[in-house]
Amino acid sequence: MALQIESPAPSIKVENWLRGEPLTSFQPGKVYIVEFWATWCGPCVDGMPHLMQLQEKYRESGVEIVGVAASEDAPTADEARSKLDAWLTEKFSNLNYRIAFDSTGEMDKLWMEPSFSVAIPTMFVVDRDGHIAFIGHPMELDEVLPKVLNGSWRASDQAKSADTDRIAEGETIAREQALKKPINDRFWAAVEKQEWKTALSAIEEGIALLPDKLGFRRSHVNLLLHKMRDIQAGLPVMRQFVRDAINRNSENWMIAALDELFFPNFDYSHFPSAERLAMGKQLSEHILALNPPESDQCKLLPYPVAALYYHESGNKDRAIELIELALNSLGSPELIGDGDKQREISHLLQFLANFKGEKVCYGALCAAPNNGRFDRWYTVCG
Incomplete structure (x- = not known):
């Protein structure tokens, strides 16, 4: 079932909390911003100071920001966690919102996949009653968050239209990825072996499907x-x-x-x-x-x-x-x-x-x- 506006927010299942107190459940009356990000994602990193500003600005209004690092690159989960912790200490020693670490894929299965979200950064705004109010890019928060806080966003035509468009785009991307994956798998396997004719055959099949x-x-x-x-x-x-x-x-x-x-x-x-x-x-x-x-x-x-x-x-x-x-x-x-x-x-x-x-x-x-x-x-x- 698709995760969309009005859906109950999924649970938070992470391995470690690297910054801030652990969050076990969404408290009624608070608004949560759950952002999926990674240290290798330039737009994610560039947006962190803005999230810090929003956390400071709206803390008294009951806003809590949670960064979920679920896509870190490292040979093992322990190395990824250690690397992330050191990175946060070096780059954002004054971070004022929670950071969760997950390498199991559980958070992606609960949040990203059912919402047809395929790229990071992606944010989920959880309303005061524990339901999803918005899914999108963090740079949209400046417009959306005040409307979520005053209760006007979820019922608006703008919110419903944006969510319909987002799901349609996500479904299209998901279908394309399903078509591309076996082709890309064959292509890269052939490239690794320098079997250029096999690689060419895979790419020509891809062009026939997705010109x-x-x-x-x-x-x-x-x-x-x-x-x-x-x-x-x-x-x-x-x-x-x-x-x-x-x-x-x-x-x-x-x-x-x-x-x-x-x-x-x-x-x-x-x-x-x-x-x-x-x-x-x-x-x-x-x-x-x-x-x-x-x-x-x-x-x-x-x-x-x-x-x-x-x-x-x-x-x-x-x-x-x-x-x-x-x-x-x-x-x-x-x-x-x-x-x-x-x-x-x-x-x-x-x-x-x-x-x-x-x-x-x-x-x-x-x-x-x-x-x-x-x-x-x-x-x-x-």
């Missing part, structure tokens, strides 16, 4: 051009991928296409240079039209891949300019803390050092040229 899935389409290009080095079969597939990316006006598709065309760690000696540059020009111009460098809302991700094209096409100054714009969009280096932003800066500095051919720094972070090698930012199969 609009970016992961399958990109893997198709990657296999033919970079693993099998079959330019005769791969070039038409690459051309179609570029056309579809532009026709969709999709930033993600265009970034993926550019990355397959210009990622420095690939060998392009078998690829017609003029056509590769022509494709890169088209994609880069469309990406920058979507995210003008002069705009106030400079987005990080498109700039490095567009810069790769400009650098290879001989426009070194433009490539450097784009990386510097991306760096500046992150704010003053003195204000940047640990975590995802530092990793983003490190990636950008590596681009900049390789383009300039010299050591570069941004605040305390520095990078030196490394013969044009870069870490991959993207997965190959979705």
